[in-house]
Amino acid sequence: MPVPRIVEAYVGEYASGKSECAINRALELLNEKEMVTLADLDFVEPFYTLRPIREELKAKGLNVIAWTTGETLGFGETGSVVRPDMRWVLSNPGHVIMDVGYGVKGSKALNLVEGSWQDPDLQILVVVNTARPMTASVEDIVDYVKALGPVHGLINNSHLGDETVVGFVQEGARVVSRAASMLGLPLVATCADEGLKEDLGEVDVTGTQVRYLKRHMQRTFW
Amino acid sequence: MAEKPIQGEKRVFMTGNEVVAWGALAAQADIMYGYPITPQNEIMHYWSRLAPKHGKKFLQTEDEISAGFTTIGGTIIGARAFTGTSGPGNTLMQEPMSMAEMYRVPAVFIIQQRGGPSTATVIYSQQEVTLTTFGGNGEGYRIVYSTATHQELFDYTIKAFNTAWKHRFPTFVLADGYQAKMREPLTIYDPEAKGIEMVPTVPTLGKEGVPGVDRPPVHMTNTRNTEEELYEVVKGLQAAYEEMWPEVEEHEAVECEDAEIIIVCHGVVTRSARVAVSQLREAGIKAGYFRPITLRPFPVEPMKQSIKGAKQLLMVESAQGQLARLVKDSIYGSTIPIEPMFRPGIGISSEEIVEKVQSLIK
Amino acid sequence: MEFDISMPKCWRRETKGHKFCPGCGHGLVLKALGLAIDELQIQDRVVFGCDIGCSLLAYDFFNVDTMQTHHGRTTPVITGIKRARPDRIGIAYMGDGGGYAIGSQHLVNAAARNERITAILVNNTVYGMTGGQMAPTTLPGMKTETSPYGREISQTGYPTQGPEMVAAITREGAYVARGTVGKLSQLKNMIKKALETQIAGTGFSFVEALSTCPTNWSTNAKDTWSFLEDEMTKYFKVGELKVPAKEE
Numbered sequence: 001m002p003v004p005r006i007v008e009a010y011v012g013e014y015a016s017g018k019s020e021c022a023i024n025r026a027l028e029l030l031n032e033k034e035m036v037t038l039a040d041l042d043f044v045e046p047f048y049t050l051r052p053i054r055e056e057l058k059a060k061g062l063n064v065i066a067w068t069t070g071e072t073l074g075f076g077e078t079g080s081v082v083r084p085d086m087r088w089v090l091s092n093p094g095h096v097i098m099d100v101g102y103g104v105k106g107s108k109a110l111n112l113v114e115g116s117w118q119d120p121d122l123q124i125l126v127v128v129n130t131a132r133p134m135t136a137s138v139e140d141i142v143d144y145v146k147a148l149g150p151v152h153g154l155i156n157n158s159h160l161g162d163e164t165v166v167g168f169v170q171e172g173a174r175v176v177s178r179a180a181s182m183l184g185l186p187l188v189a190t191c192a193d194e195g196l197k198e199d200l201g202e203v204d205v206t207g208t209q210v211r212y213l214k215r216h217m218q219r220t221f222w
Numbered sequence: 223m224a225e226k227p228i229q230g231e232k233r234v235f236m237t238g239n240e241v242v243a244w245g246a247l248a249a250q251a252d253i254m255y256g257y258p259i260t261p262q263n264e265i266m267h268y269w270s271r272l273a274p275k276h277g278k279k280f281l282q283t284e285d286e287i288s289a290g291f292t293t294i295g296g297t298i299i300g301a302r303a304f305t306g307t308s309g310p311g312n313t314l315m316q317e318p319m320s321m322a323e324m325y326r327v328p329a330v331f332i333i334q335q336r337g338g339p340s341t342a343t344v345i346y347s348q349q350e351v352t353l354t355t356f357g358g359n360g361e362g363y364r365i366v367y368s369t370a371t372h373q374e375l376f377d378y379t380i381k382a383f384n385t386a387w388k389h390r391f392p393t394f395v396l397a398d399g400y401q402a403k404m405r406e407p408l409t410i411y412d413p414e415a416k417g418i419e420m421v422p423t424v425p426t427l428g429k430e431g432v433p434g435v436d437r438p439p440v441h442m443t444n445t446r447n448t449e450e451e452l453y454e455v456v457k458g459l460q461a462a463y464e465e466m467w468p469e470v471e472e473h474e475a476v477e478c479e480d481a482e483i484i485i486v487c488h489g490v491v492t493r494s495a496r497v498a499v500s501q502l503r504e505a506g507i508k509a510g511y512f513r514p515i516t517l518r519p520f521p522v523e524p525m526k527q528s529i530k531g532a533k534q535l536l537m538v539e540s541a542q543g544q545l546a547r548l549v550k551d552s553i554y555g556s557t558i559p560i561e562p563m564f565r566p567g568i569g570i571s572s573e574e575i576v577e578k579v580q581s582l583i584k
Numbered sequence: 585m586e587f588d589i590s591m592p593k594c595w596r597r598e599t600k601g602h603k604f605c606p607g608c609g610h611g612l613v614l615k616a617l618g619l620a621i622d623e624l625q626i627q628d629r630v631v632f633g634c635d636i637g638c639s640l641l642a643y644d645f646f647n648v649d650t651m652q653t654h655h656g657r658t659t660p661v662i663t664g665i666k667r668a669r670p671d672r673i674g675i676a677y678m679g680d681g682g683g684y685a686i687g688s689q690h691l692v693n694a695a696a697r698n699e700r701i702t703a704i705l706v707n708n709t710v711y712g713m714t715g716g717q718m719a720p721t722t723l724p725g726m727k728t729e730t731s732p733y734g735r736e737i738s739q740t741g742y743p744t745q746g747p748e749m750v751a752a753i754t755r756e757g758a759y760v761a762r763g764t765v766g767k768l769s770q771l772k773n774m775i776k777k778a779l780e781t782q783i784a785g786t787g788f789s790f791v792e793a794l795s796t797c798p799t800n801w802s803t804n805a806k807d808t809w810s811f812l813e814d815e816m817t818k819y820f821k822v823g824e825l826k827v828p829a830k831e832e
Contacts, residue, residue, distance in 0.1 A: 015405040131235035160407040284693035288660040295664020427649040428672050432628040434647025441644040442651040
């Protein structure tokens with residue numbers, strides 16, 4: 001049976017964990033399809049991007065569309081230059097995972113991607129970390145997601161970096177799940193550091209599947 | 223009156239620039255003036271997102287000169303006002319900063335250092351120490367806090383407003399591109415809940431009443447005719463600066479009491495020094511670190527005390543000796559050898575410090 | 585013999601006679617401004633900022649709160665004040681160098697942002713305080729210390745047309761005019777309209793005042809006046825360039 005094509009765009013607040021979720025998702029999907037493309041579409045003051053680990057991810061078999069640090073002149077000042085292969089990312093065969101940066105324009109960044117709004121498979125997923133004060137409460141999350149434009153689902157990625165405990169992830173799941181139902185959107189997954197697997201289990205308190213993250217982004221600063 | 227932006231306290235996860243915006247909000251800042259430059263942009267991004275929700279204001283000016291002077295305007299009329307900049311923007315802003323020194327305008331400036339000279343990198347450095355402490359034409363009548371963690375960024379952003387308004391010298395929070403952009407957990411809080419009272423702001427210009435009728439007019443000029451006149455003014459500033467010095471100076475001295483080698487650093491490099499010292503101690507090496515938190519006024523006496531028993535100092539900074547100049551000036555008379563570890567514009571890891579110390583001990 | 589010394593009420597008598605040279609136009613511009621402040625009864629709300637250059641000599645001129653700033657920086661200081669305290673009436677007082685050269689970016693952007701402040705710019709075609717150098721407004725062929733053979737237009741361009749520029753970049757609701765100390769009552773009315781524009785909050789307000797500098801022009805009274813009236817007006821047309829629409 002053919003595996004359906006997966007096209008996902010990860011959007012969300014600064015430091016919500018978009019890139020980590022996107023990388024892990026792309027690597028996970030590598031087992032399903034021959035070709036998985038991971039694109040870095042972070043255009044607002046990008047740092048903590050895929051850039052520093054592009055080659056490493058390529059070596060794992062991903063088709064990575066991103067700048068590397070050395071190629072970008074001046075980072076924040078001219079680093080938000082769109083490459084042609086970013087614009088045409090959806091023409092890649094196989095699964096496509098897009099890491100879309102933060103910024104007030106939200107999912108409108110996908111206007112820069114050719115054919116994004118016509119793509120029947122496109123799922124725009126908002127990564128939410130309730131440790132971020134602007135997305136800490138149900139009401140704030142609802143307001144925030146509404147302002148993003150078209151969105152298909154939420155991902156709970158509530159964490160406090162190395163201080164994260166299971167209870168925090170679970171409480172985040174409750175909050176994000178309530179926000180999701182108010183928005184009429186699914187809570188697609190909870191993401192958590194793989195170190196929490198033993199205590200957290202396969203599903204969170206809301207019955208949502210937990211995706212475990214290997215952390216790559218710690219090494220990607222600037 | 224808008225609801226308090228932060229109720230009680232809360233553990234959160236964010237980037238350094240956001241921390242500054244939240245710190246200013248917690249400190250009840252009224253208005254930010256600013257001009258885009260990397261790596262301080264998200265201070266403006268987040269302030270301009272948060273401001274209208276809390277009855278605060280933001281003005282994007284035409285350049286950093288204007289950002290500095292509008293901040294002075296806002297402050298002098300009694301608003302708790304601030305701005306943020308970096309690198310070439312910091313250079314441009316020295317003009318208003320020097321006016322703030324002369325008029326003792328309690329404006330708050332956030333500096334996120336980037337690489338220099340010139341445009342260089344937008345990433346990171348500690349190369350704006352000299353500029354931030356002694357830039358401008360004058361004597362450096364400023365207060366400069368150098369932070370190392372997100373918690374400190376929050377704490378000292380709040381403190382900067384209070385120090386500025388209490389002592390009436392322009393006050394700076396000096397961080398860098400790493401701190402601006404990295405993310406880590408911290409506790410944000412309502413200062414009142416921690417027993418921190420915000421020093422009330424007072425307008426210098428535009429008080430109530432008809433000037434010349436109900437009260438004398440306020441006529442501010444910083445122009446002096448004679449050398450002697452200026453000398454009196456500067457001596458007055460100097461005296462006021464020296465008076466507040468002991469109250470304002472801050473430092474951190476860790477494991478210095480019995481240390482044979484003391485690492486001297488500031489800002490984000492402190493994080494590496496901290497790890498290095500604990501590893502060195504585990505390895506049986508008597509190491510400690512001394513870190514000025516206020517680069518101006520420099521904690522001179524605490525530093526002299528802390529290094530008294532040591533055999534050697536290791537100066538570690540992401541600049542070619544900008545901190546070292548402040549240190550040498552402060553410990554004048556001491557014959558302790560100083561080993562430089564100057565890495566202009568580049569990060570310094572704990573491993574590198576450990577390695578360096580081990581090579582010195584041998 | 586008794587003189588009837590007619591001074592605007594908001595002038596500070598303790599600081600008169602003023603500090604400007606005999607024949608300087610600043611005193612006249614400040615008289616027009618003082619009368620406008622009196623008529624509008626806003627002395628308690630005005631915050632006055634003056635530049636470096638001769639305008640700095642106005643720092644204690646009025647019984648209004650005043651801040652002398654740096655060369656060209658009065659516009660942003662007053663902008664900062666007005667943004668923080670919109671109930672105050674901010675006046676930025678500057679010379680042609682402050683407004684059209686070193687502080688031109690501030691004037692242009694304050695105008696473009698429609699800052700609710702009033703900028704008054706004194707155009708006397710020279711840098712006075714620094715000793716008579718060429719200004720953006722120096723007339724073609726005019727000798728100054730830095731154009732000793734006369735301003736060479738092919739090298740240094742034409743005199744800056746300030747109000748024309750400001751009128752071009754402001755929107756409806758702004759007030760822009762060029763007056764002259766040669767027509768004081770008209771100048772006063774222009775400044776008054778500028779302040780009314782600020783009070784109404786409809787937009788930026790800007791008045792350039794053609795003024796005199798006999799010291800750096802090296803002119804006697806008669807020649808001073810004819811330079812102002814005959815020479816300067818060849819390049820600088822007096823009149824209103826932009827007036828907010830009357831509310832019905």
